[in-house]
Amino acid sequence: MSKTKLIYQNNPSPSVDQVGILDRINRITSRSIKNETKVQGLKMALNMIDLTTLEGADTEKKVIQLCNKAQHLHDAYPNLPTVAAVCVYPNFVKTAKNALKGSNIKVAAVATAFPSGQSSSEIKLLDTKLAVDNGADEVDMVISRGKFHSGEYHFVFDEIAAIKEACGKARLKVILETGELGSFDKVRKASDIAIEAGADFIKTSTGKISPAATLPVTLVMLEAIKDYYYKTGIQIGMKPAGGISNAKLALQYLLLVKETLGKDWLNNQWFRFGASSLANDLLMQIVKQETGIYQSKDYFSKD
Amino acid sequence: MRLEVLKTYKIYIGGKFPRTESGRYYTPKIKNEGLGNICLSSRKDFRNAVVAARGAFGAWSGATAYNKSQVLYRIAEMLEGRKAQFIAELIQQGSSKSQAEKEVAVSVDRIIYYAGWCDKYTQIFSAVNPVASSHFNFTSPEPTGVVSIITPEDTSLIGLVSSIIPVIVSGNTCVVLASESKPLCAVTFAEVLNSSDVPGGVVNILxxxxxxxxxxxxxxxDVNAFLYARGIAKEQTEIQKNAVENLKRVVVRDFSDVYSSSHENPYYIEDFVEMKTTWHPIEVIGAAGSGY
Known part of the structure; x- marks a missing residue:
C-alpha cells in the first residue's frame, strides 16, 4: 500500500454542553409536522431505512423474506420509495445480494465481532473481508469500547483505520455503541476518533444494548460531523440505530439533521435509520394520511 | 361563603388519567348548573386509547376465566363501596334520590351477574360437531379483539356498565365514549376500574x-367490533358505512329498557366473540366404535 498511514493525532475534543443539548432536543420534540410536509417526511424516512435483522435465529429464508419486504414495502400503495439497504450478518450477504438483484437496495453487513467487538484484530479483519468478499456494499463495524474506556484511543483509531482499508470500496459505518460510553463527552470523543480514522458514517448503536439511539446522543454526533465538515469540507454520514420504532420520532430525527447539518444530509447517501419495525409504522402513517383512516398492523406484512 | 371547586374530570387511557391531548374541555349543564369541566376528547385521544386497548388485549384475553371472573366481581365490590359518590353524581345529573339508588344497585348486580358468566359462557356456546371424516371437530368462542363502544346518552351509569361489562367478559378490550350530557359517572367508574385489578388498557373511557x-x-x-347503544338512525348508518373498511362487527343494541333483566343475557357476551372450529385428526373410526 502506497497510501500514507493515518496516525492518531490525539486532538482534544470540545466538551459537550449537556443542558444545551437537552434543551435543544426539547424544542425539537415539541414541534409538530403536518399534512404534505408530514407525508414528504415519512416517505423520506422510509427511503433512509436500513432494514435490519441481526438475530441468532436468522435463517436464509428469513433474510430472503426481509429482502422481499425491502422491495415490496406495501404494494397496495403505489409509488412508495424502497428502503436504503438491508443489514445482515456477513454470512447472509450473498443470500441478500441475490435476493436484491435488480434493485437499488444496498446490502450492509455488520462485522468485527459484532456486537461486542471483543476479539482479536485478525478475526475482525477476516470478518470484514468475509463481508466484503461476499459483496457487501457497506460494512457496519463496532469500536472496541473496552479499549476506549481504558484510554487507548490510538488502538481504537488504528483499528478503525485498518478496517476501513479492508473495506475497499464498501462504505464503512462505525458503531460507537453510545449506550456503553457513559457520557456525552465520551460520545463526542469517540465520534471524533471514528471520523478522523476514516469512517464514512458514524452510527449510534448495535441495537443490542439499551439505551440505543436517542435524540440527544444523535445531536452530539451530528455536532461532531458538523465541526469536521467546517474544518475539512468532507461530509460524514450519520446513522441512529435501535429503538426508533415510530414515525413521529423518525420525523424528529429528520428535523434534527436538517437543522444541524442542512439539507445536504437529507438523503440516504448521508443519513440512515437502523430499524426494522419503523418501516411498518411509517407505512401505516402514510396510508393514514392518504385515506384518513387509522391503520392496523394486521394489514401490513411483518417482515 | 366559600367558592365551590368545579372538578376537572379526566379521561382514562391505558390505566392512566391523562387530560385530552387537545387541551379542550366542555361544561355540560343540568338546570343551568355546570356539572364539571369535562375533557373534549379528540381523535388522537381515541387513537391512543386503541393503542392501549390493543396492548392490553393479549394479557386480558389470555387471563384464565376464573381470574376474569374475580376481577369483574372486584369491580362490583368497589362500585358498591363508592355507592354514595355515584348516587350524589346521579342526583347532580338530574335523577331523584330513589332513581339514583336504584341505578347504582342494578349496576352492581349486573356486574356480579356477568362475573358469574366468565367461566360458563364457553360451555354454552361451544359445540362438538358431527363430521363424516376421522376428525374430532369442535367449535369454541374466542374474544373478537378491540371494541369501540358508544354508550347510551340518557343514562350515566347503568347504560355504561351494561354496555362495557358483557364486552370484556370474554377477554375483549374496549374504547368507550361516554354520555356527552351526563359524563360524570363514566369518569368516576374509571376510577373504580383503576382500583379494582382491571389491567390498564382493558377499558378506556373517553x-x-x-x-x-x-x-x-x-x-x-385496528378496531374489530363496534357496540352502538343509541337509537339514532343517522349515526347507525355512518357507523355501518365506516365499519365496512375492515368488516367490523357492528352491534346495535336497544338500551331503552336497560333496567329490565333482558340486559342480563349471555347472548350479549356472544355478540363479541368469534367462533373457532378446530378439526383434530383422530384414528380412523373402525368397527370398534367411536374414535373419541
Missing part, C-alpha cells in the same frame, strides 16, 4: 362529542 369521534371509532382498522 368523554366528548359523538359527532367528532364517531367516524374514527367506526373506521379505525
Amino acid at each position: 368523554t366528548g362529542n359523538t359527532k367528532e369521534l364517531l367516524s374514527h371509532m367506526a373506521s379505525h382498522m
Whole structure:
C-alpha cells in the first residue's frame, strides 16, 4: 500500500454542553409536522431505512423474506420509495445480494465481532473481508469500547483505520455503541476518533444494548460531523440505530439533521435509520394520511 | 361563603388519567348548573386509547376465566363501596334520590351477574360437531379483539356498565365514549376500574362529542367490533358505512329498557366473540366404535 498511514493525532475534543443539548432536543420534540410536509417526511424516512435483522435465529429464508419486504414495502400503495439497504450478518450477504438483484437496495453487513467487538484484530479483519468478499456494499463495524474506556484511543483509531482499508470500496459505518460510553463527552470523543480514522458514517448503536439511539446522543454526533465538515469540507454520514420504532420520532430525527447539518444530509447517501419495525409504522402513517383512516398492523406484512 | 371547586374530570387511557391531548374541555349543564369541566376528547385521544386497548388485549384475553371472573366481581365490590359518590353524581345529573339508588344497585348486580358468566359462557356456546371424516371437530368462542363502544346518552351509569361489562367478559378490550350530557359517572367508574385489578388498557373511557369521534371509532382498522347503544338512525348508518373498511362487527343494541333483566343475557357476551372450529385428526373410526 502506497497510501500514507493515518496516525492518531490525539486532538482534544470540545466538551459537550449537556443542558444545551437537552434543551435543544426539547424544542425539537415539541414541534409538530403536518399534512404534505408530514407525508414528504415519512416517505423520506422510509427511503433512509436500513432494514435490519441481526438475530441468532436468522435463517436464509428469513433474510430472503426481509429482502422481499425491502422491495415490496406495501404494494397496495403505489409509488412508495424502497428502503436504503438491508443489514445482515456477513454470512447472509450473498443470500441478500441475490435476493436484491435488480434493485437499488444496498446490502450492509455488520462485522468485527459484532456486537461486542471483543476479539482479536485478525478475526475482525477476516470478518470484514468475509463481508466484503461476499459483496457487501457497506460494512457496519463496532469500536472496541473496552479499549476506549481504558484510554487507548490510538488502538481504537488504528483499528478503525485498518478496517476501513479492508473495506475497499464498501462504505464503512462505525458503531460507537453510545449506550456503553457513559457520557456525552465520551460520545463526542469517540465520534471524533471514528471520523478522523476514516469512517464514512458514524452510527449510534448495535441495537443490542439499551439505551440505543436517542435524540440527544444523535445531536452530539451530528455536532461532531458538523465541526469536521467546517474544518475539512468532507461530509460524514450519520446513522441512529435501535429503538426508533415510530414515525413521529423518525420525523424528529429528520428535523434534527436538517437543522444541524442542512439539507445536504437529507438523503440516504448521508443519513440512515437502523430499524426494522419503523418501516411498518411509517407505512401505516402514510396510508393514514392518504385515506384518513387509522391503520392496523394486521394489514401490513411483518417482515 | 366559600367558592365551590368545579372538578376537572379526566379521561382514562391505558390505566392512566391523562387530560385530552387537545387541551379542550366542555361544561355540560343540568338546570343551568355546570356539572364539571369535562375533557373534549379528540381523535388522537381515541387513537391512543386503541393503542392501549390493543396492548392490553393479549394479557386480558389470555387471563384464565376464573381470574376474569374475580376481577369483574372486584369491580362490583368497589362500585358498591363508592355507592354514595355515584348516587350524589346521579342526583347532580338530574335523577331523584330513589332513581339514583336504584341505578347504582342494578349496576352492581349486573356486574356480579356477568362475573358469574366468565367461566360458563364457553360451555354454552361451544359445540362438538358431527363430521363424516376421522376428525374430532369442535367449535369454541374466542374474544373478537378491540371494541369501540358508544354508550347510551340518557343514562350515566347503568347504560355504561351494561354496555362495557358483557364486552370484556370474554377477554375483549374496549374504547368507550361516554354520555356527552351526563359524563360524570363514566369518569368516576374509571376510577373504580383503576382500583379494582382491571389491567390498564382493558377499558378506556373517553368523554366528548359523538359527532367528532364517531367516524374514527367506526373506521379505525385496528378496531374489530363496534357496540352502538343509541337509537339514532343517522349515526347507525355512518357507523355501518365506516365499519365496512375492515368488516367490523357492528352491534346495535336497544338500551331503552336497560333496567329490565333482558340486559342480563349471555347472548350479549356472544355478540363479541368469534367462533373457532378446530378439526383434530383422530384414528380412523373402525368397527370398534367411536374414535373419541
